[in-house]
Amino acid sequence: MDNREELIAYIEELEKENKKLRRRTVRLERDVIMLSSLNDCALYLRDYNEEERSRSIIELAEAKEKAEHANKAKSNFLRSMSHEIRTPMNAIMGMDEMILKESREEETLKYASDIKTAGETLLSIINGILDLSKIESGKMEITDSEYELKDVVNHVLNMTRSKAFEKGLKYNVEVDDDTPAMFYGDELRLRQIMINLINNAIKYTEYGSVEVLISYDPQGGFLKIEVKDTGIGIRKEDAERLFKSFSRLKDSVERQIEGTGLGLNITKELAMLMGGDVTFESEYGKGSIFRAYVKHKALGDLKYKAARDLVPEPGPGDTEILFSAPAVRVLVVDDNDMNLDVIGALLKPTGIRVKEAASGMECIERLKKSGFDLVLLDQMMPGLNGDETLRMIREEHIADDTPIIALTADAVIGAREEYLKLGFADYLSKPVAYKDLETILMKHLPSELYTLTEVKKKEETKPKVLVVAPTTEELDAIRHIMGTNADGVFVKDEEKAEKYLSKHSVDYIVRRGDGK
Amino acid sequence: MISFQSFSKEIDELDLVVRQFEDEIKARTLLKNTCGIVYASHEADIAELTGRLSKTFDFPFIGCTGLGILNSEGYADEQISLLVLTASDCEFSVALSDSLSEADTEEELRKAYDEARSRLPEKEKVIISYMPWNFDISYDKVVATLDKLSEGVPVFGGVSSDTWSFTETVVFTNGQISRDGAVMLLISGNIDPILRMEQSVVPVPRTTGKVTKASDRIVYEIEGMTAENYLANKGILPAKTSVMDGFMVAPFIVSREEDGEKISALRNLDHVNQENGSCGFVGNIDEGSEITLSYISKDEMSKSVNTFLDKLISDMKKEGTGKYSTILCSSCASRYCLIVADKSTEARGYVGKLPENVNFQGVYLFGEFCPGKGGKSGRYYNRFNNETFAILAF
Incomplete structure (x- = not known):
């Protein structure tokens, strides 16, 4: 092959390559045109997507608002329902507490005790609902x-x-x-x-x-x-x-x-x-x-x-403290007659002189006429509510030095802080338990106005039982069966039983039935 | 049935290509009945290729052009791939219809089908058919006609493609090429074809509407307003009228009920008629159908094809060696658009994973024929699809 033939072959090769390259260029150009069109479509989709996103954000906000509104309505309903339940509960539990304090009939005491247990259960349910409504509405605050x-x-x-x-x-x-x-x-x-x-x-x-x-x-x-x-x-x-x-x-x-x-x-x-x-x-x-x-x-x-x-471990003693304050004048303000009766009855043993007012305005009028050592002021009342009544009392400087305690059925966690912020001296939750009322009185009354007398507790009538069994499991089983019906003393061997009996007397002795 | 494959990335020196094929096939033993399926880049001289293949081989073959071709070793833009099927217990018969037009599609297809069918001793188990791009012909009608003629035999194949000129698509068979006819291969005998498809689309929210007036591929009204206005209201209507290239990766999911089954297919928007507000789609949309704009996710496509092929290959392996020898694939040119920067994306789903003696041959098409399986009845419903990765294994 001479140079000329080689050159022709070389040129043919180049032409062939050139053909391929041109073909690939055409393909690339067409791909680019196609991609450019796709890009247009992608832009429509992007615009659409952005519009959709904006629309979704608005809809989401609307849905959120609706949900919040519904949640708020639910919380308000729960709060209001709980309040409605608490008000009569205050009467039931207050009266029941009076029966427990004053009655001497065993059967009546048992019924009253059952009412107390059921009432406490109902109260804890209501408290739970109120707490939850507060958590869900984002109003629960942490106070460190x-x-x-x-x-x-x-x-x-x-x-x-x-x-x-x-x-x-x-x-x-x-x-x-x-x-x-x-x-x-x-x-x-x-x-x-x-x-x-x-x-x-x-x-x-x-x-x-x-x-x-x-x-x-x-x-x-x-x-x-x-x-x-x-x-x-x-x-x-x-x-x-x-x-x-x-x-x-x-x-x-x-x-x-x-x-x-x-x-x-x-x-x-x-x-x-x-x-x-x-x-x-x-x-x-x-x-x-x-x-x-x-x-x-x-x-x-x-x-x-x-x-x-x-400090010593707290433990149940044989005595209890009796609170007495006959010189004290307390004004109780509540639109519900039964609630007024309950507070009156609870305070009766203390000797405190109780005056009643059925509204915020009546409260103000009474305070203007005479002085009181403490005011228990209900929150939810027709006309002036407790908060508004307090504001007027403070604005008019009617009873500047008198501690005013909020009485409320909306007892949720953090309520105390809220009432303190409003200017109340303290807060008492309905149904009012005597112990809580007594604590409030002791806290806010001058100490010279009340006396505390230590008296011996009423003796327990439960039988005292000595239980002797060799294993913890057996002792536990007997303890479970006895429940609260008896006061048990549990020991694992006779030596300990004898040691106990040498110093104490018991009504019954229970031994494992194996003749030992 | 067994299969073997010859392919070449040379598309200019066709004499060399066909000689290579001949040498490779000579080295194999052909069984009683043999046929070929050829996929060729549209840039090749198809007339010359068809002539050379016809002279060299005495078995029937069918073929089509594609803008991208897949074979057992992977993807190539420029390639000619010949898949040879040979069997003692199967029969093959090919035919090419005369030019199809809207008016005589059914008649021309019937003639070609009857011709192919007449050479078979028993009813075919599958029809493999290709036709060129021609918007004047309803591809749905082609599939429906073959479905009707064969009484429900699965139809696989599609519309041959080129690199977006839509003018260089052809189909061919022994001694003949066609720019407007349909070529078909009927296979009868001992095969148990698996037909599956995969569509990696993500619906666009709030774009679902009910087609209230439509005829074949033209949708006049959606939700009682013109199709153009409906799309414009959704903010997704381009200014130009010919839109298929733009909407290639944003097909519409079209759902309709048939025999109590909800059957879905994808449809590309082809054009907008601004005079009457109608929209033309690549494929029929029935009145009463629900349409939803969607888009193909490239990442999702890659993942789902992998999963799809893994499952298929695993199922084939479970059947044991010998039952399956071939996987044919029709993948949509729209999918090619998305993977144009990495065209081996779909090929990676099978390369190196194929069972022994199984060959893979696929082509990117302008529309795919592949039946969907009814969820309740389990029977195949022949469909023309867009945007699909469709598989026939036998």
């Missing part, structure tokens, strides 16, 4: 202050211990040695969380124990509460519904355990409001462990154990 852990523990123990003992459960509250004594956080909400979890554990445990462990995580700044029970436990399929409002598990319904299904929901919401949460683990049929943690700041170096050892 310094507090001592031992006060919380004592309060919680006092509120829960009797229920555990009534069921014959072993009940123990333990605080880890490294837990600080003082904290900064919302003490009231902490108490509520603990009481809810512990009461729940007691409620769902028929045999065995409820153990509470309190500890502190200094790194995260979390105060931790662990409540362990040997109760019915939670099925896996129920776990998701556990923290939902008004959702009750199949077991609790089947076993006819009272409740609204609000407690755990509120507990979790409260813990979350305090930067924490509530978690749980459970084995169905064996028990559950609930863990709550809240962000409460530890104050100082003093440990709980050291602080607790400084």
Whole structure:
């Protein structure tokens, strides 16, 4: 092949390549045109999408507003309904308390006691509904202050211990040695969380124990509460519904355990409001462990154990304190006659002179005419409500030095703070319990106006039973059977039984039936 | 049945290409009955290719052009791929219809079908058919006619393509090429075809409307207003009248009920008639259908094709070696648009995964023939589709 042929072959090769390149160029150009058209379409879609997004945002906002409106309406309804229920409850429970105080007939006392138990249950349901409505409407506020852990523990123990003992459960509250004594956080909400979890554990445990462990995580700044029970436990399929409002598990319904299904929901919401949460683990049929943690700041170096050892453990004594204040004049303002009667009846044993007013205006008129040492002022009244009445009293300087206590049926968490902000000296929730009323009086009346007399408590009439059985399980079983019908003393061997009998007398002795 | 495949990325030197095919096929043993399916880049000289193939091989073949071709080794823009099917227990018969027009589509198809059918000793199990792009012909009618003629035999194939000129699409068979006829291959005997399709579309919210007046591919009214106004109200109507290129990746999902089953297909918007406010689609839309604008998601497409092919290959493997030898694929040119920067996207779903002795051959088309399976009855409903990744395995 000469150079000329090589050149021709080379040119042919180039032409062939050129043809391919031109073809590819055409393809690329067509692809570009097609892509450009696609881009136009993409722009329409993008514009459409943006319009859709704007529309969605507006619709979302509208839906949110509607939902909020509906939620607000629901909260208002619950609040109003709870108020409506609380008002007659005040009369029922107040009168019932008077029967319990004054009656000497055993049967009447039993009926009154049953009314009290049922009333308290109903009240706790109403409180739960009110708390939830407040949480859902975003009005729940956390009020932090310094507090001592031992006060919380004592309060919680006092509120829960009797229920555990009534069921014959072993009940123990333990605080880890490294837990600080003082904290900064919302003490009231902490108490509520603990009481809810512990009461729940007691409620769902028929045999065995409820153990509470309190500890502190200094790194995260979390105060931790662990409540362990040997109760019915939670099925896996129920776990998701556990923290939902008004959702009750199949077991609790089947076993006819009272409740609204609000407690755990509120507990979790409260813990979350305090930067924490509530978690749980459970084995169905064996028990559950609930863990709550809240962000409460530890104050100082003093440990709980050291602080607790400084003061004696509170315990039930043989005596009670009687409050008496015959020189005191109290004005009770309420548009409901029965409520006025209840307060009057509750105050009767104290000797306090009670005057009544049925409206805000009447209250003002009475205060203008004569002085009172304390005013109990209802909130929801026709005409001037409590808040407006207080404002007029203060504006007109009618009773500048008189403590005015808000009386309200809207008892939700944080209510006290609200009333203090409005200028009330304190707050008393309906139904009014005598102990709460007495505490308010002692707190706001000058000490020279009342006396406290220590008197011996009315003797218990329950039989005292000595139980002797070799194992804890057997003792627990007998404790459970006895419930609150008798005062039991439980020992594992005869030696201890004899030792006890040498110093005390008992009505009955129960021994395991094996002849020992 | 067994299959083997010869392919070449050379599309200019067709003598070399066909010689290569011949050499490779000679090395194989052909069974009693044999046929070929050819996919060729539209840039190749199809007349020359058809002539050379016809001279070289004595078995029947059908073919079509495509703007992109898939074979067992992957994707190529420029390629000619020959799939040879050979069997002792299957029969193959091919035919090419005369020019199809709106008026005589049914008649011409009947003649071609009858011709192909007459050479088979028993009823076909599947029809593979291709036709060129021609907006004057209703592709739905082509599919419906074949469905009617065959009494419901699955119809697979589609509309041949080119790189967006819509003028270089052809179909061919032994000694003949056509720019307006339909070519078909009927297979009878021992095959158990699998037909599946995959559509990776995402509906656009609030674009669903009921077609209140339509005839074939023309939709006059949606929700009681002109189709043009309806789309304009949705803010998705372009100013120009010929819009198919723009709406290639934004098809409409068209749903209608048949035998109590809700059957859906995708339809591309082709043009807008500003004189009467109607819209023309690539494919029929019946009155009473619901249409929803959608778009193809590239990411979703890649994922779903992978999953789709994995499932298909796994099902084929379960049947054991020998039952399946071939996967034919019709993928929509609209999908090609989305993967133009990475055209192997769909090929990656099968390359390296195919069972032993199974060949894959596919082509990007301007419309796909593939039946949808009724959810309740389990029977196939022959359909013309857009935007589809359709598979026939046998």
